[in-house]
Amino acid sequence: MNYKIGIIGNRDAVLGFMALGFSVHEVSSVSEATKELHSMARSQEYGVIFLTEDYAEKMEEETAKYRDLPLPAIISIPAPGGSSGYGMNNLRQAVERAVGADILFKNNESAQTENEERK
Structure with missing residues (x-):
């Protein structure tokens, strides 16, 4: 099976990834990011989900639910303001x-x- 690569973050952080063929999920709040994460994970279509650090830090409890599962891999990446x-x-x-x-x-x-x- 071919898996998608997705990214969740604010507009400035994610739009450039569209050119790379990523499935881009633009969000503006932690609750939206949480909803997108769970929706993407449940779909079983994603092998990797990138999540910007600004959201990942606030969603640690949510991302921990997927930590020991083989898929999707949830990876934090720096937000536009730099890495924390x-x-x-x-x-x-x-x-x-x-x-x-x-x-x-x-x-x-x-x-x-x-x-x-x-x-």
């Missing part, structure tokens, strides 16, 4: 759950700590 770090933190936690260790960011943290100690 929420998406990277979720990625780190997912990797730790999957492999039992922080294999993606361990070296970055060591280098950052060394740089801070030199100051």
